[in-house]
Amino acid sequence: MPSEFDLIRRHFTRPARHTALSVGDDAALLAPRAGMQLAVSTDMLVAGTHFFPDAEPEALGWKTLAVNISDLAAMGAEPRWAVLALSLPVADEAWIAAFARGFFACADAFGVDLAGGDTTRGPLNLCVTILGEVPAGAAITRGGARTGDDLWITGTPGHAALGLAHLRGEIALPPTAAQSCLASLHRPQPRVAFGQALRGVASAMLDVSDGLLGDLGHILESSGCGARIDVAALPLAALHACGADEALSRRCLLSGGDDYELLFTAPPSQREHLAALALGHGLPLSRIGTITATAGELVLHETDGREHTTAHAGYDHFA
Numbered sequence: 252m253p254s255e256f257d258l259i260r261r262h263f264t265r266p267a268r269h270t271a272l273s274v275g276d277d278a279a280l281l282a283p284r285a286g287m288q289l290a291v292s293t294d295m296l297v298a299g300t301h302f303f304p305d306a307e308p309e310a311l312g313w314k315t316l317a318v319n320i321s322d323l324a325a326m327g328a329e330p331r332w333a334v335l336a337l338s339l340p341v342a343d344e345a346w347i348a349a350f351a352r353g354f355f356a357c358a359d360a361f362g363v364d365l366a367g368g369d370t371t372r373g374p375l376n377l378c379v380t381i382l383g384e385v386p387a388g389a390a391i392t393r394g395g396a397r398t399g400d401d402l403w404i405t406g407t408p409g410h411a412a413l414g415l416a417h418l419r420g421e422i423a424l425p426p427t428a429a430q431s432c433l434a435s436l437h438r439p440q441p442r443v444a445f446g447q448a449l450r451g452v453a454s455a456m457l458d459v460s461d462g463l464l465g466d467l468g469h470i471l472e473s474s475g476c477g478a479r480i481d482v483a484a485l486p487l488a489a490l491h492a493c494g495a496d497e498a499l500s501r502r503c504l505l506s507g508g509d510d511y512e513l514l515f516t517a518p519p520s521q522r523e524h525l526a527a528l529a530l531g532h533g534l535p536l537s538r539i540g541t542i543t544a545t546a547g548e549l550v551l552h553e554t555d556g557r558e559h560t561t562a563h564a565g566y567d568h569f570a
């Protein structure tokens with residue numbers, strides 16, 4: 252049976268790139284660069300709540316870090332350090348090695364040092380604290396949306412939810428569609444570079460983890476405004492192309508979580524600049540609506556011109 256210290260040394264100790272003192276001491280030492288603010292966020296993934304207990308460990312390692320990195324992307328921050336608290340029922344070395352492989356693949360892809368953590372025995376529970384830097388005053392919060400701003404979403408949201416519907420047997424996707432939807436579900440790609448490019452451009456932003464409508468509600472609440480979504484502008488075609496019908500495509504796009512795309516607002520004067528940015532980053536970008544003055548009101552403008560208000564409640568663990 253490997254000791255806790257063997258496990259940490261073997262699986263979670265890697266040369267640090269930009270950490271003054273990393274794994275192995277009582278605390279890590281981080282040296283933020285001059286003029287930067289630290290952006291800090293924690294996300295916990297609990298077996299049975301956020302993932303299936305028998306989930307493939309390498310993908311789980313990737314996703315555990317990726318969802319945290321996405322929170323910094325959503326602030327326009329640059330992720331730099333992570334701290335990993337693990338609670339494991341058994342010291343299954345093959346499982347831990349695969350988890351660490353996925354975790355470090357994501358860390359390497361986004362320039363993150365694992366600076367420390369904690370390893371204990373208990374129900375399977377994975378908790379990451381991510382730290383990053385953003386030039387002082389440049390972070391993009393949820394509270395800056397203004398009436399008349401455009402509403403934008405990156406990528407092709409809904410694929411992760413469609414992958415989950417496939418796993419649950421609600422739809423049988425053709426093999427290539429299944430592969431790409433399951434990749435969105437298991438290996439989300441946080442929009443780090445694009446998030447930073449939106450500094451000084453986006454007025455409000457968040458990453459969509461609990462569904463587009465629910466997360467939009469957070470922007471509306473923080474900014475004290477409303478929104479009108481133009482259904483014709485939603486990127487539904489990519490979901491139709493996977494074989495999902497209109498109702499399922501719409502549900503996955505508007506209410507499905509787990510895509511970690513960026514939902515943001517920007518004044519109309521930024522349209523051309525945003526189109527060029529999206530092209531430069533090779534990232535699909537859709538202008539899906541407008542910010543309105545009526546606080547908390549979310550209106551759907553249907554393709555036939557009808558309009559109706561809709562709820563913007565997202566997933567709530569305690570509801």
Ligand code: ADP
Binds near residue numbers: 263279335370
């Ligand atoms: P202490 O007893 O002083 O709290 P620990 O035994 O918990 O120290 O951890 C020893 C070192 O290993 C610390 O530097 C801690 O940050 C690091 N560490 C523990 N678990 C992990 C982990 N899962 N990933 C990365 N670093 C870890």
Ligand code: MG
Binds near residue numbers: 368
């Ligand atoms: Mg400790």
